[in-house]
Amino acid sequence: MRKGWMPASVLFIALLSACSEDVDKADQLEPSEEPTEEAAEEETDAAPESETEAPEEEAQEDTESGEAAAEPAEEDGTAEEEAPAEEEAQPEEEGTPEEEPAAEEEAEAGDDSVNAAGDKASESEEETNVGLKAYMPDGPMTKTFLQNGEYEATYDIVAVKGNFVQRVITFGDMVTLQVLEWKEGSIAVVYEEYNPKDTSNMLDTFEPVETINVLVDATKGDTDQFQIVDQKATVQSDVQTFDNVIIVRSVSQGGNVITLQSYAPGVGLIDEQIEDNGDNGYEVDSKLTALKK
Incomplete structure (x- = not known):
């Protein structure tokens, strides 16, 4: 065997061993890194939980304090809202009576205007209608007049009914039946008959x-x-x-005849003076000499 040469099988085994060692080292390194990530996750989880819990507690406290504060606020607000409502209602209630008196005042003003107009009308009537009915004969009676001191005339009041007075005037041989309509402002002859056959009461019909x-x-x-x-x-x-006699002056026949008549309350005519200034002028002065009721 040459020095420095290594069989291929041994080299392969060595490489496998080196790889195994690298893998083992990597495995050993991974456990150290995993706890770090788990710790980080735990720290991360723990930190938000603590932070979350703290705001929740604060939120709960704020909520409770808010509710506690809100309740008085709601009560105060309700009271404040109700109070203005009552205050607004009160002016309406106060306004209504003020409007009603205003309407009553207008109605009273209207009534015063009507009354004033009525008073004016009454005053006008009083000025023009002098209350002549107070001077009507108050019942049947006989009045005797002496004209110019020598001629006698008899006025028999036969009947009085409503506004009407029936009288019969006898002057010598002349008999005149008259019905007078007696109003507050006027006296008028509304029926006349000379030498009537019947002079009894005719006012009923x-x-x-x-x-x-x-x-x-x-x-x-x-x-x-x-x-x-x-x-x-x-x-x-x-x-x-x-x-309290009323004296009335009348002018007739173009101003030629002037008459003064005097009426006493409840009796009627009590005196008459006539002056004719025409071509056939004359004067008549009738004085009451007898009154029998």
Whole structure:
């Protein structure tokens, strides 16, 4: 055998041994590296777990503290929300009564306007309608007048019903039946008959057809035709002294005839003066001399 030469089989075995040793060394090295990776994994796992647990605990604490803080906040918030709601509700409730009085004030203002208009109308009526019905005869009666101191005329009040007064005027041989319609602002003859056959009460079935003559008209206030001279006059007669007498001046026949009539409350006509300034002028002065009810 040559020095330094080695059989191939021995060389192959040596190579196998060297490879085995390398493999063994690699195997020995792997166990040292595996624990390192496992430790790293354990450290990695442990670190997140600890870090995770810590935030979870903090989160739990924060959650609990948040819930604890949230509960008062919710309660406070609810109270605060409810309080404004109540405050808002209160103004609405307060506003409603304020609106209702406003409506009532408007209604009252409207009612005041209507009342004011009614008052004005009433004042107008009082100005134009002088309450002549107070001067109607209050029942049947007989009044005797003396004209110009020598001629006697009798006024028999036959009946009084509603606005109507039936009277019969006897002057010498002349008999005149009249029905007067007596309103607050006017007195008018609505029926007239000369020398009637029957002078008894006809008012139960009477209905006016036309106006024969207007004795007094104060519905338009003082006019050229009618004027209220006095409403509180005192008139002395042979019968008695009458107070609160109304005196009415009327003009007719183109201004030629001027008449002054005096009416006493509950009696009617108590005095009449006529002045005719026409071609056939004359004067009449009728004074009440007797009154029988």
